[in-house]
Amino acid sequence: MTSRNLRLFGLHLAWLRKQRGWSQETLSLESGLSRSYLSGIESGKRNLALANICRLAETLAVPTPEMLDFSRHDASQLQVEQSRAPFGNRQRAAIEATVRHMAELTEPELNLVAAVARALAGKGSFRPSLTHATNAASDAKGDSAD
Incomplete structure (x- = not known):
């Protein structure tokens, strides 16, 4: 994956997560993947294995191909979640x-x-x-x- 595709994938993952009203911490707990790893994916800094793409799809209750349908997002429109204080x-x-x-x-x-x-x-x-x-x-x- 190119760095642009990693960024778009990360933005799509953040969008899917936010559609459910989940924080990165919630997705981490539900998927078993660390929050720092998810943060790296969402910011486009981490590449991920197919097994983790499938795990995230299952956790988010979307078909696996939906995880890779990130081309519909414009990278300039989505903002990756900034780190937040525990109490918001x-x-x-x-x-x-x-x-x-x-x-x-x-x-x-x-x-x-x-x-x-x-x-x-x-x-x-x-x-x-x-x-x-x-x-x-x-x-x-x-x-x-x-």
């Missing part, structure tokens, strides 16, 4: 609500939230035992009742 336009409201709720937490509750944040930042490298997590939650509740 509601990100600011989500941050403000989180800060408001965090201000009401007790010291033990803040420590628990900090431990969870560190665990998430480590992508699961921190795995407290169920007993440890339950005790921490109980401690936080007990202290907040004082």
Whole structure:
């Protein structure tokens, strides 16, 4: 495929995805292909195997030949999705609500939230035992009742 065809294919894929109201993340979860790989396809930077074209067609519930019928799109009319914040336009409201709720937490509750944040930042490298997590939650509740 030429780079122009890769770009047109990517624009067509983005169009098909948006017709279903799906984000790249949703298509990723449904197809089993990584979001970064899909982003590369939609931006015309990644070539893809026939098996993945078939997988995307099945996921999007379109006939496989429809995946290759991207010639009807004018590349100047379609824009590939820009990367978005996880909360879309509601990100600011989500941050403000989180800060408001965090201000009401007790010291033990803040420590628990900090431990969870560190665990998430480590992508699961921190795995407290169920007993440890339950005790921490109980401690936080007990202290907040004082």
